[in-house]
Amino acid sequence: MYQTIILGSILLVSFYILKRVRKPKFNMPPLVRYNIPIIGHTYSYTFNSEEFLKQCKKEYGGIFSIYVWGQVRTIVGKEYSQEILSRDDAFNFGKAFFEIIPYDLLLKHMGLVNMLNMPKLLKEHIFCKLNFYSERMQKCLHSATQKYIDSNVHDDPKVFDNMYFLIIKIISTPVANVFIGEEESKYDEVVTTFAEFTSDLSTLIKIPPFLNFFYPGLLNRILVSSGLYNPAIKHRNILIKHIKNQVCKRLKGKAKYGDSWKRPDDLLQDIIEQENIDFNNVNYPSLADKMLLFLFASIHTTSNGCANAFMDLASHPQYIQELYEEQLEVHKEADENGVLPFEALDNMKKLDSFIRESLRLTGHILALDHSVLKDYTFSNGLQLPKDHTVKIYVDDIYQDELLQGPNPKSFEPFRHVDTNVPASKIGKNFMLFGGGKHACPGRHFAINEIKFFLHNIILKYNICTKSGKIEGRRMYGPTAYPSSSGIIIEKRVK
Template identity: 75%
Template sequence: MANIVWKRSLLCAFFSNAKIQSVISKRNIYIKEYFTNLICLSHQKMYQTIILGSILLISLYISKRIRETKLNMPPLARYKIPIIGHTYSYIFNSEEFIKQCKKEYGDIFSIYVWGRVRTIVGKEYVQEILSKDDTFSFFVAFRKRFPGDVLLKNLGAISPIKLLKEHVFPKLNFYSERMQKSLHSATQKYIDIDIGDHDEPKVFNNMYYLMARIISTPIANIFIGEEGSKDDEIITTFAEFTRDLSIFLIIPPFLDFIYPGLQHYVNRIVIKSGLYNPAIKHQIILIKHIKKQACKRLQEKEKYGDSWKRPDDFLQDIMEQDGFDSNNVDYSSLADRICSLLFAAIHTTAGGCANAFMDLASRPQYMQELYEEQLEVHKEADDDGILPFEALNKMKKLDSFIRESLRLTGHIVALEHAVLKDHTFLNGLQVPKDRLVYVYVDDVNQDESLQGPNPKSFEPFRHVDANALASKIGKNYMPFGGGKHACPGRYFAINEIKFFMHNVILKYNFRTASGKVEERRRVGPLALPSSGAIIIEKRVK
């Protein structure tokens, strides 16, 4: 009897388990069908989105082309390879390519580069671009290429140029002594120590790298104080910040072949998602130092009251602005303000200084004449070797040398501007809104009517009697742009270069290791300082 009950129980359990398995199997089928339908629906929606998006892009493209065909556009240079257009020639043979285009198509012409039509403007019409700031904008064009607002997200709507104009440039005379002292100490740190007391000359490679650190020292002093200018971590950040962020300007915009502006859009996504942001490490260093300085200054001001010695630098100016809350300091905002100034101040000054240094090393025949001028000027220096601010005006030959070095910087086209509204040039050719236009600077620099005889040759003293200072912009000289938006920091940069060159000409003899003229490095239509080596030795007095 017990055996029968056991068998019946086992039989019931078997059938019960079978029912459960059947239910589970049906449920799995339903789930599988549900997700299959869901995936199919997702695919359908994805395909619909792609199709609708493609139709929208094509419609926008067609409508734009219809609008453009109504304009008297500059001639588009012929090209053989679809999509690629003129990109290869523009990158690898820029000088000859642009020169040939001008010869064939005239002063204003267009080329197809990186998936976009761009217009090149020659010397006859450059001033239209530089003077009409309501039609052409350098800053709008720059923002379309460089994602500064997401790299420095705590900067807000503050303009770096406005900060410099208000807090730095009006004090050039005041900062002169500090600039010279910082340059002396930096030169001693980065050049003198390496040379030492040895009679043997010392070989220095990559002058831009060296110049960036030397130039960063007085700028750090003026921006965040003397203590910061002696901190190696701060100097490294000042020297390398622009170089690290410039990756977004250097990387070729391959994605723009798919759609203009796509590369910039992807760069912004990469930064916003936290995948890559080269500014962060520099921001952390600056926040640490600024916090230390700000706390120290606030405590000392409260402790000493009216007898407190106020630091004279950009950081203190910002801390005394209306709206600054000493009880709730936004250190990230302060750091981003400093970073924005670094991007504007360091690279161009260090590049100009490296070029001038290399140009003189490449042409030692001019060394003695410049040396004699600096000896005469240095008679006005005090016991510490510090010159009065007015002594800069007496470095006429040196100023001319620097201007010639800047004139022949080596760029083929530069000063990219965005067209804000349809524009008609004086010759009747028109460019549409949103077009990017470039100045053919080599056309300006190589023109005899603008530059005088032998415009292609480096003649260091051609500007001595021409009343043309290195900081003076004009139709024949545009390393600092032109018009009312010309670089306002050019006076600061030229002063720093002149003080540095004055110092090294008096202290050293230098020449290129190759014994030849070192040319600029070419990166597409742009030029960078030579990476050639320089031999430096102490001058025998």
């Protein structure tokens, strides 16, 4: 036993030394000094990210490297972040993300080509039809809000703890409707799968990457491939059952009615037609994996942003009346069923500004990891080799007065009203959704969903934090998550 531990320790130290003694041929960014071999900056990075990175930037400038979890990672500040986002030939977000979430192991029934085509498929079949899906989105959000919130709030105020888990189910309801169809999305287990698969993948992001020393993402790959933690298995089986049900119904309907068959409008039908699927030999696991691939991208950011905005609303009740008056005016455009025309979103200017401010202060210190696709030289002459990973120092951007205006640390929800900059707009001072050619194509869908949801919440309820204080985000290293603190919700007296 002791011999094994000693031998393992020697191998670790030897491997570390071999990695460190290699002289790079590049003019690499400066590596921040550290005193403890192997551990490097991991402790400060995990437990004191904000102050640690501020000090690093002060000493080393706009681009520097740190040694965390056995890997050298380069941090890029506000001065050079646009180079990362605009050079899609040199930097890739998806490749870096796949190091953390091993989709090739989780979704083994589809190839890498299909994974890389995901943004294109969603853009062509979902995000270009926002007007078309607007009514369905609103009806789903309304019914889900009634089910998960309204049914629990009666004559007295009700305390809800960790609203994120309720919100992710509410957000998942219209996504399920648009993805797998109106019929199947009515089943609780379908909505639960859409919500829980997203939450389950988030767990992989939070697991400390102890084995990155040997290979990036190695621990998560071991967990998934060994079956110790593979959430795709359970959720795939549920989706297969419901997809099979729909495919059989659609096949029979088309055979029976021919040209008069009413085609379902959803992503499932788009995939079936695009891939010209043979109904006599349907690969149901592949169809289910395609759905699972889309879920995280469609639900995770939206749910986090919505939960943060909900908590910010509860933390700042002094702004609710002003928002309420705006939403009352907007709601005059609704039909007899309470459904707003798509154009009504443009009139929610104060709500849009509130959401943008909430997203700006999302709490992330680092975000948008990118993998270097080829050797790259920055405009200042510093260089990075292929397969290196860079992290964008978003806190450096969101806390800058020149980019954000006065008092960038303070929550000023209406600071964007007069600028007429919508929450889905990206640029050098707002990059939650990335930037450049590969900016998140679903950002408009996400913002619309949050706006429709909060529109109903503001009209129907009064909300505040249980503590009566402003509740901040929960931090996991340099990454922020919605607060789990309690929120008091009561029906608004009209």
